[in-house]
Each structure stands twice: as C-alpha cells, then as structure tokens.
Amino acid sequence: MLYAAGVPDEEAMQKSPHVGIASAWWEGNPCNMHLGDLGKTIKDSVDREGFLGWRYNTIGVSDGITMGNEGMRFSLQSREIIADSIETVTCAQAHDACIVVPGCDKNMPGCVMGIARHNRPSVVVYGGTQRGGFSKTLQKPIDMNTPSEARGAFTLGTLKDWSKDGKYSAEEILSDIEKHSVPGAGACGGMYTANSLATVIETLGLTLPGSSSAPAESPAKLRECERIGETIRICLEKNIRPRDLLTKKAFENALVMIMAVGGSTNSVLHVLAMAKTAEINLTLDDFQRVSNKTPFIANMAPSGKHTMEDLFNVGGIPSVMKLLIAGGLLDGTAMTVTGKSLAENVEAWPSLPQGQEVIRSLSNPIKSSGHIEILRGNIAPGGAVAKITGKEGLHFEGKARVFDKEEFLCTALDKGEIPHDENIVLVVRYEGPKGGPGMPEQLRASGTLKGGGFTNVALITDGRYSGASHGFIVGHIVPEAAVGGPIAAIRDGDIIRIDAENNKIEMPHVSDEEIQERLRAWKPRRLPVTRGTLAKYAHLVSNASEGAVTDLF
Ligand code: FES
Numbered sequence: 001m002l003y004a005a006g007v008p009d010e011e012a013m014q015k016s017p018h019v020g021i022a023s024a025w026w027e028g029n030p031c032n033m034h035l036g037d038l039g040k041t042i043k044d045s046v047d048r049e050g051f052l053g054w055r056y057n058t059i060g061v062s063d064g065i066t067m068g069n070e071g072m073r074f075s076l077q078s079r080e081i082i083a084d085s086i087e088t089v090t091c092a093q094a095h096d097a098c099i100v101v102p103g104c105d106k107n108m109p110g111c112v113m114g115i116a117r118h119n120r121p122s123v124v125v126y127g128g129t130q131r132g133g134f135s136k137t138l139q140k141p142i143d144m145n146t147p148s149e150a151r152g153a154f155t156l157g158t159l160k161d162w163s164k165d166g167k168y169s170a171e172e173i174l175s176d177i178e179k180h181s182v183p184g185a186g187a188c189g190g191m192y193t194a195n196s197l198a199t200v201i202e203t204l205g206l207t208l209p210g211s212s213s214a215p216a217e218s219p220a221k222l223r224e225c226e227r228i229g230e231t232i233r234i235c236l237e238k239n240i241r242p243r244d245l246l247t248k249k250a251f252e253n254a255l256v257m258i259m260a261v262g263g264s265t266n267s268v269l270h271v272l273a274m275a276k277t278a279e280i281n282l283t284l285d286d287f288q289r290v291s292n293k294t295p296f297i298a299n300m301a302p303s304g305k306h307t308m309e310d311l312f313n314v315g316g317i318p319s320v321m322k323l324l325i326a327g328g329l330l331d332g333t334a335m336t337v338t339g340k341s342l343a344e345n346v347e348a349w350p351s352l353p354q355g356q357e358v359i360r361s362l363s364n365p366i367k368s369s370g371h372i373e374i375l376r377g378n379i380a381p382g383g384a385v386a387k388i389t390g391k392e393g394l395h396f397e398g399k400a401r402v403f404d405k406e407e408f409l410c411t412a413l414d415k416g417e418i419p420h421d422e423n424i425v426l427v428v429r430y431e432g433p434k435g436g437p438g439m440p441e442q443l444r445a446s447g448t449l450k451g452g453g454f455t456n457v458a459l460i461t462d463g464r465y466s467g468a469s470h471g472f473i474v475g476h477i478v479p480e481a482a483v484g485g486p487i488a489a490i491r492d493g494d495i496i497r498i499d500a501e502n503n504k505i506e507m508p509h510v511s512d513e514e515i516q517e518r519l520r521a522w523k524p525r526r527l528p529v530t531r532g533t534l535a536k537y538a539h540l541v542s543n544a545s546e547g548a549v550t551d552l553f
Helices: 010-015 035-048 072-092 107-118 146-156 172-178 193-203 219-226 230-239 248-261 266-277 285-295 307-315 317-326 340-348 406-414 443-451 512-520 533-539
Strands: 018-023 052-057 095-101 122-124 133-135 140-142 372-377 380-387 393-401 424-428 457-461 473-475 495-499 504-506
Touching: 010 393, 018 035, 018 072, 035 052, 035 095, 035 219, 035 230, 072 095, 072 107, 072 533, 095 107, 095 230, 107 122, 107 193, 107 266, 107 285, 107 307, 107 495, 122 230, 146 495, 193 248, 193 266, 193 317, 193 406, 219 230, 248 266, 248 285, 248 317, 266 285, 285 372, 393 457, 406 424, 406 443, 424 495, 443 457, 457 495
Parallel strands: 018 052, 018 095, 095 122, 372 504, 393 424, 424 457, 457 473
Antiparallel strands: 133 140, 372 380, 380 473, 393 495, 495 504
16 A cells, blocks of 8 residues: 555665655635645655655535534534544544644644644644735725725715725726735635634744744745654654643743734633643633733734734744743743754744734733633523723623524514614623534624624623624623523623623623522523534533633543
C-alpha cells in the first residue's frame, strides 16, 4: 500500500516519521479555498526534512454563507466532525505527528480539539485573514461589511449618494461593492471568530509567531508554511506534544489576549471546548476574573474600525504579545511549538510603532476591563455570556416576550408586533446546543432589532449571537430550555433584570419556589431533528458552559 502511495523504499517506510497534514480545504468559501494549496507547500517542507507527509482534508462549513439560514444549525457541530476526522486519521494511520490547517470559525477549535485528543506532536497553521477590497465606483477601500450596509442604503434609496460625482446608478454601485468587498482568499477580516481563535491559538503556543495576523495571500503566510517541516522536526525531537503546551498557564494567557483584543464571544465557547478536550480545568469564572483585570486595547472591527491586515501592517499579534508581556499581563514563560517560550519567540519582533491607531497603549485603553461579562442568576444558574462594550449601558430591566425559536421572533418583528415605547426583554429559547440543535446564532433577529432602531429592547437566548451583533444581548444561557433550564419557565410579562455591573441575569419578582413549580409542569419537547448527524449531535452534546463538546460522558 505504501509503495503504491509513493514511498521509495523500506527504510523510508520504517524510519521516516509519518506526518499527517489536515487541511480544512474546500472550494466554496474564501476562508477555506486556499488551504489545500497551503497544505502542498507544507508537505514540501515536511518532505525536505526527510519525513513522509500525508495530506488529507477535513470537512468545513462557511459561517458566512450559512449565516441567518437553516444551514447555521450545522455549523457548531462541524467543529466536532473536524476534531473526529483528525483524531481518526492520525490514530488509524499511526501517524507520528500532525499539522493542521484551519481557516474558518469552527475549523479553528475543531483542529485544536483534534490534536489535543490524539496528543501527538502537532503544529497549527492558520489559513490567514482576508485582505480588504477597493470600490471603483466609490473610489475607496471597502470590506466584507460594506455589502450589508450598501444593501440597507439601497433599500432606503440612499445608495446613489455614496458616489461623490453621481456618475453611477445605485445598481452599479451595489454590484461593484458586492463583487469587490472580499477580493480573494482568507477569513473575515475584523476580530471576528476565526481571527479571534487564530489569535488565541497563537497565544497558546501552537503556531509559529505571526500565524494569526499574516494575511492568507501574503508572502509571510507562504514563508510560514515553508518553515513548518523544520518546526515539526523540533516538536518530534523534543517530544513537544499539544497537551504539554495546553496548560492552565497557556489558557490564562489566551484569556488575557481575548480581552485585550476584544475577541468574539464565541471564543468563550470554543476556548472552554479546547480546555475541556485537553482536560484543563477552565471555567466561566476564569473568564470573568481575567476580564476584570485586562484592559481592552484593540480598535478593531466589529466594535472598532481596523482589520487584522491593519494589525499585521503595524507588527501583528507578536507585537501585541510583546506589549502584554512587558505590561506583566501575559506570562512569557509559556512554551510553544518552536521549542522556545512566548517571550523568546517575540523578543526580536518589532514593537508597535509610535502613532499607529490599531492598538492603544495599556495606560490609555478603550476600556479599563474586558468586554466579556459572565452573568448568573435565577435565569442562568449555569452561566450566560454577554458582550458589554459600555455603549449599551450596564443595566436593563423590562417585560419578557417569549419566543420558542428565533423564527417566531422574526415573524413578530416583521409584523411590527414589538413595540418601541416600553422596555422589553425578548427571550429566544430552545436554541441551545441540544434544543437548536447546534446553538445557532441569533443573527436575523439581532440585525432586525438594530435596523429597526429598537433601543428599548434586550435579547436573551440559550443560543449564540454573532460577533457582529450590537445592543444588549445575552447568550449561551445554561441550562438551556431543551433540558428544562429555568429559561423554559419564563412567561410573557415576567420582569427580567440584566445587571452587568453585578453580573446578574434574573427575574427579581419570581421566587425560586415559583420557578421550580413552573418547571414541574414543564414537559420536554421532542427534538426538532430525530435522525442524521444533527440528531446524533443533539444526543451527545454537553452544555455551553462546558464548551458544548460531544465526548464528555
Ligand atoms: Fe469564514 Fe467568516 S465566514 S471566517
């Protein structure tokens, strides 16, 4: 079999390490479409070391393309299938080492969970961020967010005004923007989930320095791929395994980095999942503790204006690490795949230059603490996750309007049934890991709330919400409605209080006894999916506070 696959002789077969190279490659998504090519460059570098590199693919799902439709239910479970694939091929084929090449949101934790499960020497190579585009009709840079803003302006009839000289029709401007906002390969350009997780994974020491900020189509990304053979040799020689790097110290560092750069709230779920897989005791309370002490310093989309490419141009994530190590926030002694510590890796890296506007100094942060707040209370005894940048305030109280799926809220919004003149807390439930199934992002509803100018509304859910969501939104409520969590006991008209200052989410006028009484009358619902991959997922998945992993029994 191995001769047929190209191995030249028995000596190579017996003595050369077999190195699996798993790309989350597929053609139909800019985040993934180049990962097969990166895998080829990586294989060449592995071959140059005299090793046997074996390329293969995992699956992948585009979070951009599935966003807001039924396909989104498959997104989170794709993370588990990626981890399963990597574990399966590595163990079945007795590979000695593993290189993983993720590119889109769920690819990132999926790959790390795969290598943490098999725990053989491994390196992660991030596919990289996308470059920004340029609009000829507007004569200015545009990015992946411009099309949705342009579509809104087109609907309102104001898009033609975007062109200064009035030379182009609204249709021409819209078409130009849609065709050129994402000019090639790479993940969504702001500090969205893929770039956030890439930053986390670099901070965990699993990549070469600079992997998370080097754009997908940059020479820096190719140079990184060309160095991977040498890196995996170091890991094999020194027997550096994923769980040697995935320590509690490394996860503490990862949490600091998430807070400093304003990483996506999805990072909470995925970092918990990676830690669970590596059998590290990390909890929601660790996020709150680190959030309380870490200044938020990155002026990056979605809350700010810059992209990962902008950060790359001023030094990239290694320069941010350098800043955080110097400030005593990151522990530079954590080890990495280079065989050196984080501090040693970034020692020769340039510091962030004077005058750049992407990363603030530690003494002049955007906010003195992190943007992620962990809330608990009689609605979420197992925890909930809120993104609080301060713009939306710290307190909200209103009457509950309950929806047993996001689609029912969307219908109510479309029919104009949500008033603008009283404080309302929209409760969207049965959208958790089991109940969704797949914990879909409440994107349509939060988009409509923003577009409709609802400043009197908060949204709470046992599902997820997108990093691009704005306003008072609390997600990841545990336990979820599908398992009889207290969120299932909320009734229309109950008063709900969200207090981000004291980290509370509660029904102040409903006693614990009353909640228990209501839950005694509650009947479990039949899962919306009863066969196939989502049904398997719904039966196996753990709660969101445990990372929604599927191998915890
Ligand atoms: Fe892949 Fe955004 S759709 S990173």
